[in-house]
Amino acid sequence: MRKANTHTLYWIGITLVLFPILVVLGIYMRTVQFGQLPATQSWFYPMMTLHGLGMVGVCYAASMACAVDALRRYIEPSGAISWLALAGTVAGVVLLLVSVFLGKFAAGWYFLYPLPMRGNWPAWSTVMFLSAITVLGATWLIWSVDMLRAIARRYSLSEALGWHYLAGRTEPEVPPLVLITTVSLIACVACLVAGVIALALSFADVLGGVRSDALLMKNLTFFFGHVLVNLSMYLGLAVTYEVLPEYAGRPWKANKIVALSWNTVLVVFLAAYFHHLYMDFVQPVVVQYIGQVASYISSIPAAVVTLFGALMLVYRSKMRWNLASILLFVGLAGWAIGGGGAGIDSTILVNMKFHNTLWVPAHFHTYMLMGLMLLVTGYFYHCCQAATELPEKPSFHNLVILLLMVGGYGMLFMFYLSGAASIPRRFAVYPAELAHGAGYAGLGALFAALFLVGLIVFFVEIGKRWIRAFRVAV
Amino acid sequence: MRVIIVGLLATLACCGAELAQAADLQSSLRNEVRLVDRRLPDMPLRLGDGRVVQLSSLWRDTPLLVTFFYQRCTGTCIPSLRLIRDAVQQVGGLGRDYRVLALSFDDVDTVADMRLQADAMELASDPNWFFAVAAGKNVAQITSELDFGYWRDPSTGQYVHESLLVAVDQGRVIRALLGYPIPLSRFRELAWELRGSFVPYYEVPGERLLRCFEFNPRTGGFRPDWGLLLLLAQGVTAIAVALTVFNRPAR
Numbered sequence: 001m002r003k004a005n006t007h008t009l010y011w012i013g014i015t016l017v018l019f020p021i022l023v024v025l026g027i028y029m030r031t032v033q034f035g036q037l038p039a040t041q042s043w044f045y046p047m048m049t050l051h052g053l054g055m056v057g058v059c060y061a062a063s064m065a066c067a068v069d070a071l072r073r074y075i076e077p078s079g080a081i082s083w084l085a086l087a088g089t090v091a092g093v094v095l096l097l098v099s100v101f102l103g104k105f106a107a108g109w110y111f112l113y114p115l116p117m118r119g120n121w122p123a124w125s126t127v128m129f130l131s132a133i134t135v136l137g138a139t140w141l142i143w144s145v146d147m148l149r150a151i152a153r154r155y156s157l158s159e160a161l162g163w164h165y166l167a168g169r170t171e172p173e174v175p176p177l178v179l180i181t182t183v184s185l186i187a188c189v190a191c192l193v194a195g196v197i198a199l200a201l202s203f204a205d206v207l208g209g210v211r212s213d214a215l216l217m218k219n220l221t222f223f224f225g226h227v228l229v230n231l232s233m234y235l236g237l238a239v240t241y242e243v244l245p246e247y248a249g250r251p252w253k254a255n256k257i258v259a260l261s262w263n264t265v266l267v268v269f270l271a272a273y274f275h276h277l278y279m280d281f282v283q284p285v286v287v288q289y290i291g292q293v294a295s296y297i298s299s300i301p302a303a304v305v306t307l308f309g310a311l312m313l314v315y316r317s318k319m320r321w322n323l324a325s326i327l328l329f330v331g332l333a334g335w336a337i338g339g340g341g342a343g344i345d346s347t348i349l350v351n352m353k354f355h356n357t358l359w360v361p362a363h364f365h366t367y368m369l370m371g372l373m374l375l376v377t378g379y380f381y382h383c384c385q386a387a388t389e390l391p392e393k394p395s396f397h398n399l400v401i402l403l404l405m406v407g408g409y410g411m412l413f414m415f416y417l418s419g420a421a422s423i424p425r426r427f428a429v430y431p432a433e434l435a436h437g438a439g440y441a442g443l444g445a446l447f448a449a450l451f452l453v454g455l456i457v458f459f460v461e462i463g464k465r466w467i468r469a470f471r472v473a474v
Numbered sequence: 475m476r477v478i479i480v481g482l483l484a485t486l487a488c489c490g491a492e493l494a495q496a497a498d499l500q501s502s503l504r505n506e507v508r509l510v511d512r513r514l515p516d517m518p519l520r521l522g523d524g525r526v527v528q529l530s531s532l533w534r535d536t537p538l539l540v541t542f543f544y545q546r547c548t549g550t551c552i553p554s555l556r557l558i559r560d561a562v563q564q565v566g567g568l569g570r571d572y573r574v575l576a577l578s579f580d581d582v583d584t585v586a587d588m589r590l591q592a593d594a595m596e597l598a599s600d601p602n603w604f605f606a607v608a609a610g611k612n613v614a615q616i617t618s619e620l621d622f623g624y625w626r627d628p629s630t631g632q633y634v635h636e637s638l639l640v641a642v643d644q645g646r647v648i649r650a651l652l653g654y655p656i657p658l659s660r661f662r663e664l665a666w667e668l669r670g671s672f673v674p675y676y677e678v679p680g681e682r683l684l685r686c687f688e689f690n691p692r693t694g695g696f697r698p699d700w701g702l703l704l705l706l707a708q709g710v711t712a713i714a715v716a717l718t719v720f721n722r723p724a725r
């Protein structure tokens with residue numbers, strides 16, 4: 001039995017509360033798009049904003065919590081900063097809830113300039129929303145820098161990034177968890193600095209009337225958003241590198257190929273966000289091509305190396321399949337499938353057709369929901385199970401997986417079909433020309449409800465373990 | 475001390491004047507944007523040289539710059555025409571990229587007045603400049619289409635009016651410049667559009683804080699602006715943070 005860390009248990013608790021609520025908001029939106037709940041249509045965009053930012057925040061914080069927990073085997077993060085991360089995140093969420101529920105702020109989680117300042121919601125709700133992101137961003141920046149500090153106490157920068165592997169040496173042995181987390185945290189600092197600049201310029205507008213260049217703001221905002229979402233994914237992968245070998249009974253070590261692929265990610269993926277600006281005709285054309293090339297180079301090597309490594313790890317091993325290992329494995333599959341969808345959409349020729357259709361939520365829900373969230377929940381279950389060692393019921397676990405897979409991929413399939421049928425995203429109600437979108441939305445809502453049932457069953461299973469682990473730890 | 479106070483007051487006054495000018499220009503820009511894509515009605519025109527032509531014949535081969543004036547104007551009409559003439563000479567492309575029509579909106583003006591005006595500006599022999607009058611109802615129609623307002627002050631007999639220059643391609647407004655005087659840089663941008671070049675960035679007065687790129691109306695290219703440094707700042711900061719944090723002997 002392995003005692004669970006108190007901070008990790010708090011993060012698990014927060015995730016278990018917030019995640020299903022945000023799923024319910026998603027089901028609500030698809031239901032409105034289906035043409036139901038007409039009296040609540042005015043809440044569609046505030047809920048879309050809360051669902052978007054809430055999910056991104058939960059994904060980032062949960063994946064970071066997983067990485068921090070897994071890294072405790074090698075390094076010592078600051079206890080005070082861990083508490084600050086918890087408190088700051090809760091404070092940010094409270095500000096966000098006030099902005100959305102009392103102020104009906106509805107500019108979407110991108111808060112794309114100048115929409116937050118031009119909407120039909122009160123100015124104070126914009127200030128509240130920007131304050132929420134400021135608190136979250138500042139907290140996470142401190143958290144990230146502290147983690148880098150903790151890594152730096154044991155490893156030099158070249159070791160943490162695995163450069164000695166590139167030079168042909170194999171010592172000191174650096175776990176892939178450390179390598180990938182270091183890459184992610186350095187990128188995290190960059191993206192949070194971009195967020196700080198975008199927020200400062202937004203505050204200058206809303207409080208001082210100082211206008212900013214919309215193109216500059218869009219670049220800053222998408223750099224922040226794109227990198228934050230991707231590095232959350234990478235943190236989820238990092239813990240998979242650490243935990244999956246425990247179930248396979250084989251090591252999954254860093255080597256030259258792993259180091260090369262993740263260093264490529266660090267160098268290139270900061271430029272991949274340009275693919276969000278293909279429709280911005282004032283962006284120089286050369287930058288658009290950089291966006292496409294960087295999207296391919298940043299995603300394909302790491303994906304191929306990781307997936308190949310995972311398959312080799314599992315192939316003909318005496319794999320112990322339980323809820324944790326299955327979730328981690330299918331989470332990797334979700335990442336790969338969603339990444340494929342993203343790769344398709346990052347191709348300029350395809351993006352001309354798919355841009356801002358439901359293809360976009362299709363692919364990001366694939367790698368976030370069926371990728372990252374399954375990795376995170378798998379890791380959380382792994383922690384709670386290791387801390388309690390309660391007997392497991394394979395048939396019960398199979399039911400959970402079945403519900404999550406059928407519900408999740410059914411919902412995603414409706415998104416993909418809608419995107420292929422040119423249904424635009426962010427429409428609360430479909431006009432007559434897009435009436436076929438409502439049918440897909442209705443089916444999507446049903447599948448999502450099935451996913452939610454699977455999630456609740458899973459929470460019952462992990463909840464028992466969490467309560468017991470919490471009692472032991474506290 | 476007194477010098478400092480006077481200096482500060484002067485600086486504030488200059489800033490205030492600049493901000494007021496920027497606000498005026500922003501208001502003009504909003505009105506200019508409204509005119510883009512509007513279609514001009516075709517109509518017969520009587521030119522200063524005595525010919526009667528259809529307005530559409532003037533934009534058939536090249537885009538047409540259209541401005542309004544009246545010959546007796548003691549205000550901005552004649553200075554504005556001179557400014558356009560001088561800008562055309564500096565920017566070039568007259569005849570090849572565009573032609574210019576100065577249309578009177580005063581029903582008192584005659585063909586002879588148009589000839590006199592062309593002579594006065596030494597443009598009578600230029601085949602790409604047209605000074606013209608039109609029937610009152612046609613003038614009312616075209617000025618209404620372009621939201622060009624004018625009102626006769628009975629005490630002076632002069633018109634109260636704005637200054638407007640519109641670029642028309644095949645009868646459709648592609649750009650409008652409101653106000654007097656028109657900065658040469660804005661005229662250059664207009665000329666690039668008339669040549670069929672895409673102008674991706676317009677300078678918006680008062681909104682110049684930290685832009686990514688700047689269009690150079692002299693060369694037609696674009697150059698990086700200070701805002702681009704902000705896009706580099708995040709990467710540089712991340713590298714600096716990593717180097718600082720890891721700048722200690724590993725345990």
